[in-house]
Amino acid sequence: MKILSADFVLPISGEPIEKGAVVFEKDKLVAVGKRAEIIEKFTEADREDFGEAVILPGFVNAHSHLEITAMRGFVDEFDDDFTSWLLTLTKVRGEILTDEDVQNAAILGAIEGAHAGVTCFGDIGRFGKNGFEALKAVGLRGVVFQETEFSPDGAAAQSDFEKLIEKFLKLKETETELVKMGLSPHSPYTVSARLFEKIAEFAIADRVKITIHAAESAEERELMENGTGFFAALYQKCRFEWKNPRCSSLEFLDSLGVLRAKPLLAHCVKVSDRDIELIKKTGSRVAHCPKSNAKFGHGIAPFEKFLDAPVGVGFGSDSMASNNICDILEEARFATLFARNLPARKRFLHAREMIETATLGGARALGLENEIVSLEAGKQADLAIISLGNIAQIPVHDVYSALLFATNARDVRLTIVAGEEIYRDGRATKIDEREIKVKMQEIRRKMK
Ligand SMILES: [Zn+2]
Known part of the structure; x- marks a missing residue:
């Protein structure tokens, strides 16, 4: 004692x-x-x-990507072009770095979290295993979400789903008291409707936690609502089975039944009042990443509205490539200052609720508030x-x-x-x- x-x-x-x-x-x-x-x-x-x-x-970092910690400062030159940023990062992670490199970098990211008073991570990994092993090695708690590959083609949904579940189940076998597995269909613009439906069904039936990047950028909104932009052209060129949803990302996820799985939605920058109502009604939650959003110039998420709705909301650092540090107090500080400085604000956010969001809010976002x-x-x-x-x-x-x-x-x-x-x-x-x-x-x- x-x-x-x-x-x-x-x-x-x-x-x-x-x-x-x-x-x-x-x-x-x-x-x-x-x-x-x-x-x-x-x-x-x-x-x-x-x-x-x-x-x-301890603080909860509700949205991170430990496996790309080696990219800290590496892709900053592409910050104004999110598509090039994403493609460069994916290429380097897959082609230049070895599994051992990615693992060591993920451990560094987890150590950084421990230095910052973070006790629990909601970490997303394309490789899954690296973030998972990093949390274990440093002694942290967390949920690691195995992410989908680039999978917008509806015709490949079944095989994409099988590959994803195989990786997930393999890691699930080595879960510990502290580190559990979840799933992450990456985003409404890189995952086909059919694959989303399959993952949601699986998550609901097996009570698996899921997280999704949602309503993050203007480019995403352009694709979802108008069917135009880089990804629309790419999908057409590749003849992918991809139907333009012509609605917001949140409405799209709701129409597929994905929100019934109460996902943790990262970013939610481009959301309407109706979208926030959908998040609230379904018991979905939000990972608010104010610094990452600002670094890309994606805009300011309506954080004050999340708190007042209320929906479960915690802070996320996002990856070291898009932040470039993990400091949840700094996320809380930026969130407060951005929200206070918005002309349309309804009230002033106070320090106490920000510290609550950095701790208990993050636990709610990950569904761990009872523990x-x-x-x-x-x-x-x-x-x-x-x-x-x-x-x-x-x-x-x-x-x-x-x-x-x-x-x-x-x-x-x-x-x-x-x-x-x-x-x-x-x-x-x-x-x-x-x-x-x-x-x-x-x-x-x-x-x-
Ligand atoms: Zn992210």
Whole structure:
């Protein structure tokens, strides 16, 4: 049994506790409260006090692609041309990098998450296995979504489906308590209607979590609603069995029954009020990726409307190629500033709800809110301990505000998943960081 204490504890499910403490045994929280009372009650437990710091549930990164971490800064020159960006990245991942390279880069991305106080990932992988193994190696929790290949041709739906499920089932055999598998039909413009239907049926019958990139860009909207643009021309040229839906991405997914599987929808930048109503009505959820959206110039998602609908919404960093860091506090900060600065805003977003979105919101987005990310007896001991004593943070008048506006990933001191330390004071604890850093230099030379 172990007691951790600090100047502040943020249970998320309740009010902040000054001079607070948490107690956990093995993977579960036993009690949360005032430090003095906890120490008096649990006299046998080991103790550690972090002083000028805050203990809160770990952050959830609801949308990432760990397997392309090696692309950090590599495709930035294509940021203004999303199609070229996607094609270059796919080519390099498939043709230049070996499986070992992709694996090491994915581990680096997972280590970066641990450094940033992230305890749980919703990770998408074309290869699946690399993100899956990376989370396991670093000691993180997560759901890894096996992604479809480029599969817009309805005529190939059955064989595309069989290949996808084979990969998924193989990885599912090695699931752990912490890391589970899901499925990701990539997007409404790269997956045929028939394949979408098959995946949705499978997901509903077997209670499999799914995630989809949806309503991300103007190009996607152009294809879905008008049947024009790069992909429309490509599909015509290749004579793919592809029918132009002539509706929004959300209406398209709804018409195929995909929303009945309550998918986690990443981005949702180009969504109407009617689309948000569909998300809410079906219990689908959203991964809000404000920095990735802004880096591509895709626009500002109606985040305030997601919160007020309400729909389950968490933050996602997206890949290191499109961000280029994993810092959920920074996502929360950008989300707040963008939303506050919109001329059409209805209200002002506050720091407390942003920290809730970065933690519990992410757990809701991944359907894990009953297990993690609020500090209550019986829940999993997934914690981040963050310093509040740096010059740029003091004085701390309001702990939520200090976290949202004056703190970043580099202030994290300790990250714990299921009661196990995975990061402390600058180093991941379950894996040799130096070895991975050397491998990254080799990968950089190869990509040059
Ligand atoms: Zn993505």
